[in-house]
Amino acid sequence: MTDLPHYDFVVVSNRLPVDRVIDADGTERWQRSPGGLVTALEPVMRASHGAWVGWAGQPDLDLAPFDSDDATLVPVPLSPLEIEYYYEGFSNDTLWPLYHDVIASPSFHREWWEAYVEVNQRFADASARVAAPGATVWVQDYQLQLVPRMLREQRPDLTIGFFNHIPFPPYGIYAQLPWRKQVIEGLLGADVIGFQRVADAGNFSRAVRRLFGYATRTPEIRVPDGLGGHRSVIAKAFPISIDVESFEQIARRPEVQQRAQQIRDDLGNPSTIMLGVDRLDYTKGIRHRLKAFGELLGDGTLAVGDAVLVQVASPSRERVAAYMQLRDEIELTVGRLNGQYATISHSAVAYLHHGYPREEMVALYLAADVMLVTALRDGMNLVAKEYVACQLDEDGVLVLSEFAGAADELKNALLVNPHDIDGLKEAIVAAVRMPQRERTTRMRALRRRVRDNDVARWSATFLDTLRHANHHSDAR
Template identity: 70%
Template sequence: MSRPPAAADVVVVSNRLPVDHSDDPAEPWRRSPGGLVAALEPVMRSTEGAWVGWPGTADLEVAPFDFDGMRLVPVTLTAEEIELYYEGFSNDTIWPLYHDVISPPGYHREWWDAYVRVNRRFAEAAAAVAAEGATVWVHDYQLQLVPRMLRELRADLVIGYFHHIPFPAYGLYSQLPWRRQVLDGLLGADVIGFQRVADAGNFARAVRRQFSYETRAGAITVPTADGGRRIAIAKAYPISIDVSLYDELARRPDIQARAREIREGLGDRKILLGVDRLDYTKGIRHRLKAYGELLAEGRLNVEDVTLVQVASPSRERVGAYMQLRDEIEQAVGRINGETDTVDYSAVRYLHHSYPREEMVALYLAADVMLVTALRDGMNLVAKEYVASRVGVDGVLVLSEFAGAADELTQAIKVNPHDIDGLKDAILAAVELSPKDQTRRMRALRRRVREHDVADWSERFMLDLEYLRGQRA
């Protein structure tokens, strides 16, 4: 396959480009929010590589363009492909299956056919823009077939894949009708990265069960088309954030003033904070139930404490998400109706997305951060909260089912399914002494500083370069 003159030595491939399309002719593209964009932006700036992805609008055909120091290569998706590949197979089959079947997945052949077709288009776009011997880094569950397709198109490439969500235990994974095809697609990569050691172990066990390949200490022996063998690395690389950015924002006088304004507007009470996409995996209903019961029992009262719940819109055309929004809004209305006074409200529910500066102000204002995910690959919000607590105070309540729990060991750990235990943890966080807050937060901040996004990407890239050397 021919390559363009300005081929890139590093190519990132993800479902979405790191920009959103705008109708403003003066500013047709705007940087998009999200954990993946925040995590990869420093990598892209340092390499001046290319980023392949969908621009976020159906049937939009755009030539490659430069944005903020990055070369962006748009992949066009039709409205039907968005419905079948993205809303269907990616988010109504893979997402619920990989999140412990909290919501039942659907298995439809037309969804799978669209997934294969779109994955091939992404692979072809990446192959076309990559320089000879380039490194291509594929991201997440929407593109699990791309590594194998890329290897078939360009044997010269070094291919990495990072899986941002959990990888399920074999008993759940085996339900997938196309389980062998997906595993084979992932095994096209030289390095297959996961958030947790347990996820990498689940993947290795699935490979053994389906293919009987040898797996040992994160190394998988994979047959090659010419009858030989190669080694693929499959292990954990916990993703992180740009810690210095959040630290700098949290020290800005205007953001600190905004945090004080938020506290004053809420009546200078203890502030509990939840920040999530509106998703059934995030445990928002469990959080509200526990908080509502604490108020009803008189263990907390609305004059002393409030919950601010930011729930950014997500997948609003998927039925399970529409139902979830209704349930959460009803729960908020019930709690407020039963406990509000003329002067104080129990829950401030915000169904919006906010810019990073406003989020840091919220992190600074909040006394307690509640992360109650039922299943989460990592949860970068927990790390953002810690990085923003420049006063070395505040309390993180963290689900043991979030990947961040493996690293942030000084958080107050909870099982969100245990409502009584969750209630006790919330009460303990509200009542934690300043001395204990400082002790815990100092350890948490040390951990996120030592293992930031640069450390994450460097460790992944070092393993890719190691395998490049093994080829020579």
């Protein structure tokens, strides 16, 4: 692979931005993946024609690099065992619950850690091979926290950024990780480490001080360079966002607006459609949402026919035990609510356990009067921003967990503590009964905030910080 072209801009993430699809006639093709990261980075890749290094999503696929949508994709192969240990194991059964406030108990297995190190090294090697001299490499998310240091050891000429899309926990929680020092060392290989919230960046800096004693002066961390000097690492918040313009364009399309009306008709034209859109994940607070809604039906505050909850729960990590258990619990709860409260003509909960194309999601956003985002812990939650972007008529109410990163920006939402079921019920009732004038005032402010801080601004701000940060290291 020594004759690979070299690129001035390289994105490194666990997954490539495409999925491999085999049609009924056996034809193989690649289609763009859903998901926040792909959506967020698509405009940047389009502008730079860079390379994207990532796993192709299926085991034992050893593919040559190929072009797709203005980017060169560089697949990194993973074996079934590596998927089990590095991805399902260490990434999603160790780091994910640990970084989300131990909502579920993390598992600590040495063989998972060893696979994580090995796979991170493979990603670093692939990135080093395609990066041009002096290139900018932007590493994404918690699955690849060791890559920045591995890259710096191979290619000190590179400018390296890292963005953590999920929360970074307080030290008392982070300290449980047996490999806590190695992960911090991996991240400190970057020139700029981005987080969703100011609190996450603060948690990281405190962990650095506690574990290594390095001097930190927000947002700067002074890291020994091994040559008697220091490097300056920037650790700060860069709240991620969405491509607002693309959502607005879809929301303006007549056929999407007609589909939104059809959704209302199909649901029996209730007074209020409440919507939840989540991956089926224990961090998303779906159980709390269903409990609050069920109690409102039970005490007669809301009535089936007047109000319906549409819950989209796209499949996620279906081989991880905690996710299998969660799916059973949610489906039992939905079945109980519908059995208890549904009528022949109206459901209490319309539960949809699959993903949808973007156009259908926009139609759902347009149809919904109230958006429920009740995450117990979330790095950002782009669904909240997508809903706001689609409300062209400046109507609709966003009920938003204060534990989602989006709460730092979207202060005109109804902010809730999802653990407080009574408080959540009060917020839902306030949303349902909110006067038109207040709905418009709140949504107008939310839309202005989302438009002013779109994904282009997120990436431009991060990359601008990265360009400047690289010039502030101590002279040798």
